[in-house]
Structures are given as structure tokens and as C-alpha cells.
Amino acid sequence: MAQSLQSFHTFSLPSQCQHFYQIDEVNQLLSTDFSAPFCILGEGSNTVFLSDYQGSVIHMNTKGIDIEQQNDGFLLHIAAGENWHQLVAMTIANDMPGLENLALIPGTVGAAPVQNIGAYGVELEKFVSYVEYFDIATKTIKRLTKGECQFGYRDSIFKHALKNQAVITQVGLLLPKKWQPVLSYGPLQLLSEPSPQQVFEQIITTRNSKLPNPSELANAGSFFKNPVIRNEQLALLLKSYPELPHYFVDAEHYKVAAGWLIEQAGLKGFKVAGIEVHQQQALVLVNHGNSTGDDLIAMVKHVQQQVWHKYQIALQHEVRLINAEHECHIELGASS
Known part of the structure; x- marks a missing residue:
């Protein structure tokens, strides 16, 4: 029976799927039909259905958080369907800091490792102990260590070797008892010896001032990745654009701010039909x-073209785009 998907992804384009499975218990996955095509969905905050989906949507809605106290930290075992921000708020309220920079990132815990979510100088991988998943081929539960997850910038093994092979069921996060705040980004630099609660509140204030609430204005959060470029290209860009925000990645690479590139290309407020580059934050x-x-x-193509022509930087979208049968990517190379 067809199911409308408009309310299941926060960008809210009209679409529907052939079959819809809500997973409230992990053992339901044993009887779930994984015949291709299928799509795993949490809260739909990083997924956009571009058209009617000719397959099954598997909606992870499992709940549960267990806390295991260790000598030097707290090991949290979290079900995939738990809301990410509510988890962060719970850890701060219970004196288990560490995740505060990741406050207000939309979505579920199960989706977080796929994307290796990050914000304000912190990425999820810093805290991952393990990721547990249902192996579709063998119908068994398996567990990966942090290293086995092959985390990168907005990347993991779940986007590559385990794509369409795994359903994340649980995530283990280790929060050290010794708090080490990360205050190197934006307004956090203005905080003097803050508490975890103050950092948490500042992140929420900052994000609310920049990012529209998807329940009020449909969006999928940050739409484009911050591009990583070589030092040589950055040096050339800084000659023309000395104010370009850039962040150290490694000895050969820097990350530059995609939102700044889009805004400086004059695209804030640009519209195609009812879709607009947000007036307050060009990354959205x-x-x-x-x-x-x-x-x-x-x-997406227009934004990529304009940024390429101005800076010779090829933007990639961070949001997962799903067409009638599978995930798709909109790419623009140098030839554009």
C-alpha cells in the first residue's frame, strides 16, 4: 500500500513510496522485505525524496538508552531511533558533557554515524566506541569499532562498503569524565571558562539564529559540504578574498566555508519555483x-555552477537525495 513521504522528510517535497515499514523493535528487521530498492530512514532531516519512490522505506523508530559508568568515562548504549538533540540534552542534564557542540543537529542517533555528524569543531567519531548494525545478507547483528567505521568528513563505511548492506541498530558513545571543551569556533570564542551548560545554550542560540526550524519552514539543514581544498588553492583564493573563512584539516588541506562561498556569489534569496537559498544562512x-x-x-546545479565559476571549487551536497529507485548525486566538475 502506497504511503505519502511528505511528512517523513523535513524538506517536504510531495512524494510517496510503494511500501513503508516502521521498525519499533530490532527483531522486526528479520521479517522486513529488503528486496531492492529500499531506503533506511530516521527522522528524514538529511534525506530528500525527489519523486515517488518505487520501493520500500524502512523507518527506524527503536528507543532505549543504557548508561554504563566506567573508571574514566560513561559508555552510552543508544538505540538507533532515539532523537539526537534529546540525547545531547540528557547528557548535559546528567553531568556527562562532551556532546554539547553537537546540540540541535536534527535527526536520529542511528543516522549520526553514517554522516559522521559534526559542528563547531567537533565530530561524532571523537566519541564513538562502536556501531552495531543488522547485516541484511546474514540477518545477524554485527558490531564495528570506531576504526572499522572508516570515519571521514561527513563520511563513513556506511556510505561505501556497507551501503545498502546494513541497518544501524545501536550506537555506543564513550564520554570521558574529564571534560575538554572545544571553543575554537565562532561565538564560542567569546565564552570565558564556560560550563558545559553554557556551551550547550550558546550552540542552541547560535543555531536558532542562523538555521530555520524545519517544522516552520521546510528545509534539510546544511545542504552543501564545506569543501576541503589544497593549501596552494587556498593561498591563491586568499589573495582575492582575504576574508574567506578557512579551517586547518591537515598539512596539505584546509576546509573553507561553503555558506560564505554561496553568499559571496550573490545567491542569498535566489529562487527556483518555491525553493530558495535561505536569506539568513546561504548554506541552507x-x-x-x-x-x-x-x-x-x-x-543545486545553479548553486554549483555559480560557485565553480567564481572560485573554481566544486560544491558537493551533504543531503542525501533519493530518486525513484536509489540515492543519486548531483555533481559539477571543471567542465561546468
């Missing part, structure tokens, strides 16, 4: 309604 695309997947594709 919003959907005012009466829009289609084709409109979104046109918007």
Missing part, C-alpha cells in the same frame, strides 16, 4: 511549497 535551501524534485535539482 528552504522549500516554500509548490516545488518538485526537478526544481531542487535545478537549484
